[in-house]
Amino acid sequence: MNKFIIVFIVLLSTGCAKNNPVGTVTTKATQTDTAKTTTVNKMDDPYALALKIDTTDKNEHSLIVSIDLYDKAFFVSPHSNGNFLGRFALSLDETKSLVMKDSIIEFPKSLESYDPFSDRWVNFVKRNTTYTQKLTIDSQKDFEVFGLIKFVIEPRCTMEKVKFVISQRSGVLSIEELDRSTYFGVFSDMVCDVYGPNKKE
Structure with a gap:
C-alpha cells in the first residue's frame, strides 16, 4: 500500500x-x-518637451520650451500665416504680476512649405526646436501664474496639452510642469483639420 x-x-x-x-x-x-x-x-512619446526659466545678468527672464521630435513627428509653427487650428500656442493666466513680452522666438526658424493636402503654404516644425518667450515681472512679492501649452502632434493627430506653473519665491523665478494630457477621438477630429474653415474641399 x-x-x-x-x-x-x-x-x-x-x-x-x-x-x-x-x-x-x-x-x-x-x-x-x-x-x-x-x-x-x-505611441505615447512621439516628442519630448522640457520647460525652464532663463535669467540673465541684467535680471531679464525668459520661458524656454524645448521640443525634440521622434519618428517623423511634426506640428504647425506658431508663426504660420493664416487661420490654423491646432498650431503651437503658449498662454498664461491673466495677472499683473507676470506678462509675456514680445512675440515668441522660434529656433531654428521653421521654413514655409507648400502643403498639397490643404493647397496652402504652412510652417511645419519637423526638427528639434526651442521656443523662447520673454517675460516681464511687475511684482516683488511671491506669486504663482498658471500656463498652458497646446498643439496638435502629427501624424498621430492628437491634441497635446501641457499645464505648468511659474512661481516667484523670495525673488527667484522657477517653473514646474503640472500635467500633460493627450486627446484622441472626437477631440482629434475637431483639431486635426489644422487648416481651418478655408480648407480646400
Whole structure:
C-alpha cells in the first residue's frame, strides 16, 4: 500500500512538471510585457518637451520650451500665416504680476512649405526646436501664474496639452510642469483639420 502511494505521488509530480516547465511561463510573460511596453512608448512619446526659466545678468527672464521630435513627428509653427487650428500656442493666466513680452522666438526658424493636402503654404516644425518667450515681472512679492501649452502632434493627430506653473519665491523665478494630457477621438477630429474653415474641399 505504501509503495502504491509513493509511486502515485512520483507520477503526479512528474505530470505537473511536464505541464509547467520551469521558466517557460515566466519567459513568455516577460517577452509579452516587453512588446507591450515598446508599443505603448512609441505611441505615447512621439516628442519630448522640457520647460525652464532663463535669467540673465541684467535680471531679464525668459520661458524656454524645448521640443525634440521622434519618428517623423511634426506640428504647425506658431508663426504660420493664416487661420490654423491646432498650431503651437503658449498662454498664461491673466495677472499683473507676470506678462509675456514680445512675440515668441522660434529656433531654428521653421521654413514655409507648400502643403498639397490643404493647397496652402504652412510652417511645419519637423526638427528639434526651442521656443523662447520673454517675460516681464511687475511684482516683488511671491506669486504663482498658471500656463498652458497646446498643439496638435502629427501624424498621430492628437491634441497635446501641457499645464505648468511659474512661481516667484523670495525673488527667484522657477517653473514646474503640472500635467500633460493627450486627446484622441472626437477631440482629434475637431483639431486635426489644422487648416481651418478655408480648407480646400
